[in-house]
Amino acid sequence: MTVETLVTEENSRLNPVFPVLIALAAWIVPGLGHLCLRRWVRALGFFATAGGLALAGYALHGEAFRPGSADPFGTLGFLADACSGVFYFLPRVLTNARPDLSHAAGDYGTRFIAAAGIVNLLAVIDAYATARGERS
Amino acid sequence: MVLFALLVSVALACLGRQTLAGRIKFALWSFALFLVIGVGVAWLMYPFSR
Numbered sequence: 001m002t003v004e005t006l007v008t009e010e011n012s013r014l015n016p017v018f019p020v021l022i023a024l025a026a027w028i029v030p031g032l033g034h035l036c037l038r039r040w041v042r043a044l045g046f047f048a049t050a051g052g053l054a055l056a057g058y059a060l061h062g063e064a065f066r067p068g069s070a071d072p073f074g075t076l077g078f079l080a081d082a083c084s085g086v087f088y089f090l091p092r093v094l095t096n097a098r099p100d101l102s103h104a105a106g107d108y109g110t111r112f113i114a115a116a117g118i119v120n121l122l123a124v125i126d127a128y129a130t131a132r133g134e135r136s
Numbered sequence: 137m138v139l140f141a142l143l144v145s146v147a148l149a150c151l152g153r154q155t156l157a158g159r160i161k162f163a164l165w166s167f168a169l170f171l172v173i174g175v176g177v178a179w180l181m182y183p184f185s186r
Binding site: 041042045046048049050052053056111112115119122123126136 | 139140143144146147149150151154156159
């Protein structure tokens, strides 16, 4: 049993809110949850992959779905996109670049942004399970 | 497709394997399969594209 495993199991036993806080951190900034758990490689991997997918999506002029869509697929798209945390919210604030779906690249970009959210959702679940001591 | 395959392969490797060597092997294998299956499916769909 590694030191990291002992640390997470001890934290989870002492404070049941700990895994929830880790999951929240992992959602807000991809990789932050694993960073808090001292899983350096996984933290870097998830930050690079979720960030890379999201930034490539924005560079391709993909569309990030907004909340409150009348279309169920728009709502699903928003849920997927919003899972990438800071990579969903910050570009909306920092840039005024508009999506361009008139070219195939924009459509690919939309899928990249959604994939970033799905990757980060998997990372959040992994961080939560790790914080609970269910994964090493 | 190559960028997508690369990034998703790294993410899946981080999730699926615990050791660094295992992750690298898994990522390379997954990346190769993404490319081979992607190009293969594209070729299979080619006759129906017109």
